[in-house]
Amino acid sequence: MTDTAFNSRKNPATTFTEWLREQHQENWDAAINHRFIDELFAGSVATDVLQHYLVQDYQFIDRFVALLGAAIASADRFESRVRLARFTAMITSDENTYFLRAFDELGLPAKHRNAPQLTPQTKAFQDLMTEAAQSQVYPLCLSVLTVAEWLYLSWADRPDAQLPPRFIHAEWITLHNNPAFADFIGWLRSELDRTGAALDAEGQARSADMFGRAVKLERDFFDHVYTPLQYS
DSSP states (O other): OOOOTTTTOSOTTOOHHHHHHHTTHHHHHHHHTOHHHHHHHHTOOOHHHHHHHHHHHHTTHHHHHHHHHHHHHHOSSHHHHHHHHHHHHHIIIIIHHHHHHHHHHHTOOHHHHHSOOOOHHHHHHHHHHHHHHHHTOHHHHHHHHHHHHHHHHHHHOOTTOOOOSSHHHHHHHHTTTSHHHHHHHHHHHHHHHHHHTTSOHHHHHHHHHHHHHHHHHHHHHHHHTTSOOOOO
């Protein structure tokens, strides 16, 4: 077995994804317990903040789908390609439709839906997704995909919380805490656990770097929505 930092972990029962998260626990916890999430569940997010969040977040879909495509192309098993393809269909249907309905609800002009001014935080996350996709290395693609989806399941999983009354808040939560989504995240983690543990030391270091940058960017993205741009 190749000598790697993961193989030298203190607890041999720790999975690869758990090991990755433990290295970035502070940023992870700050993201999933963010003020924005609390306000989303309360249905109290200021309109300009929510608008800014949704406009900028929508700009990830194109790069995210490209990253999923790279994962499909580089996957080592046919069944993995099938599972990722099914998830891609959900992103381009249910999630995309939510954004369009939310933009209608907010009265957002078409120019801000299709080609808004991008913030540095949005550009940085786009660049990371492109970097992972261009690697054409399956576990590296998974390192970014897993953060993007597992972190969202983590903030959305508040079993005792009541859903807010407006769909624009509630549906964004239920898109990320339903059983099918949770099952997919479990599978996604198992794929990274399987393939990440098999990487050599250099590959695991690249995986940990991409995972950590993605977690930090998620936290930064939530932070930056409280200085919204104008979308009139």
